[in-house]
Amino acid sequence: MSKKILFLINPVSGIGKQRTIEKYIESELNKNILSVDIAYTKFKGHARELTGNAVGQYDAIVAVGGDGTVNEVASKLVGTQTALAIIPTGSGNGLARFMQIPMRIHKAIQSLNFFREKKIDTMRVNQYCSVNVAGIGFDAHISHNFEGKKLRGPLGYLQLITTEFAGYQSDTYTLKIDGKEYRRKAFLISFANSSQYGNNIHIAPNAKIDDGLIDVSIIRDFPKFNAPAMIFSLLDKSINKNDNDEIVRAKRVDIIHPTELKAHIDGEPVSLGNKATIEINPLSLKVIIPPDHLIENSILDPIKEIIPNIQESLNLENIWKLKLMEGLSLKKVTK
Numbered sequence: 108m109s110k111k112i113l114f115l116i117n118p119v120s121g122i123g124k125q126r127t128i129e130k131y132i133e134s135e136l137n138k139n140i141l142s143v144d145i146a147y148t149k150f151k152g153h154a155r156e157l158t159g160n161a162v163g164q165y166d167a168i169v170a171v172g173g174d175g176t177v178n179e180v181a182s183k184l185v186g187t188q189t190a191l192a193i194i195p196t197g198s199g200n201g202l203a204r205f206m207q208i209p210m211r212i213h214k215a216i217q218s219l220n221f222f223r224e225k226k227i228d229t230m231r232v233n234q235y236c237s238v239n240v241a242g243i244g245f246d247a248h249i250s251h252n253f254e255g256k257k258l259r260g261p262l263g264y265l266q267l268i269t270t271e272f273a274g275y276q277s278d279t280y281t282l283k284i285d286g287k288e289y290r291r292k293a294f295l296i297s298f299a300n301s302s303q304y305g306n307n308i309h310i311a312p313n314a315k316i317d318d319g320l321i322d323v324s325i326i327r328d329f330p331k332f333n334a335p336a337m338i339f340s341l342l343d344k345s346i347n348k349n350d351n352d353e354i355v356r357a358k359r360v361d362i363i364h365p366t367e368l369k370a371h372i373d374g375e376p377v378s379l380g381n382k383a384t385i386e387i388n389p390l391s392l393k394v395i396i397p398p399d400h401l402i403e404n405s406i407l408d409p410i411k412e413i414i415p416n417i418q419e420s421l422n423l424e425n426i427w428k429l430k431l432m433e434g435l436s437l438k439k440v441t442k
């Protein structure tokens with residue numbers, strides 16, 4: 108029986124990979140088994156609104172964007188029979204990377220044809236839903252500053268991190284992790300459902316997304332000259348072995364803080380006031396994962412990912428020509 112899927116495309120995510128999505132939907136999707144609708148988001152929160160209206164009418168809603176778009180779609184799908192699918196066109200794509208969804212979008216679209224479903228945990232952070240990683244401290248500081256930045260994509264994050272790091276002051280937090288008290292001066296505290304923020308930066312290398320547990324990764328205050336070693340261990344999936352990091356697995360975390368807790372939820376900046384509760388919601392979301400043969404795990408994959416990005420950037424002029432011609436109902440693009 109054919110499945111109904113709705114693509115929700117965030118036109119401002121990442122560096123613009125989504126501009127080619129309609130072409131690939133046309134060429135890669137098996138229309139004998141999938142019937143497709145497409146909508147573009149027009150503002151922050153629109154994907155959440157559109158998903159709320161569509162849930163139940165579709166077998167899957169496809170978030171075309173980064174973790175912010177994924178979060179908006181997922182938060183309306185938790186506890187329903189409609190699955191989340193992801194075409195990663197964001198800056199970090201943490202959940203997509205963790206679920207081994209191909210970063211090349213034509214491959215990600217091909218994987219929808221197999222409609223392989225898996226149930227995953229989600230987290231509740233006060234009134235918000237989080238599917239990937241939420242946090243307080245330096246990562247939250249970065250997400251609050253990233254919003255509205257012109258330079259997006261991984262380079263935008265890198266630029267911001269380098270400028271903000273030197274002046275950042277760690278804070279002291281009191282947490283109750285499954286009822287046990289921890290008081291830590293921390294550079295950041297992450298609540299990880301998947302292992303990574305995005306861009307293969309692994310804050311909780313052994314996190315499992317279907318174990319009913321949050322990996323609470325506490326990076327204690329550290330001398331700034333240790334930064335290169337910290338960065339290396341985040342990339343090397345070994346932060347859990349670093350002396351400045353402590354990971355505790357839990358079902359629930361409570362925080363009371365003397366000042367406003369600035370946080371991020373899947374990379375999106377939020378304020379939690381001065382009280383936060385983070386709880387796991389086990390196996391509460393269906394996600395479409397790729398079939399084994401489409402999982403990209405060769406060491407050349409990052410290079411394969413970069414080349415189309417460069418090509419796409421160089422082709423931007425062509426894409427604008429295409430858009431213009433679409434407007435004029437013309438068929439062919441000439442250089």
Ligand SMILES: Nc1ncnc2c1ncn2[C@@H]1O[C@H](COP(=O)(O)OP(=O)(O)OP(=O)(O)O)[C@@H](O)[C@H]1O
Nearest residue numbers: 120121148149151172173174175176197198199200
């Ligand atoms: N048409 C739009 N105009 C402005 N903002 C939008 C629009 N559609 C969606 N948004 C918002 O854009 C923000 C960024 O989207 P998203 O997180 O998907 O991409 P990203 O930040 O580049 O990737 P990542 O989260 O993986 O780093 C989200 O907060 C989303 O709500």
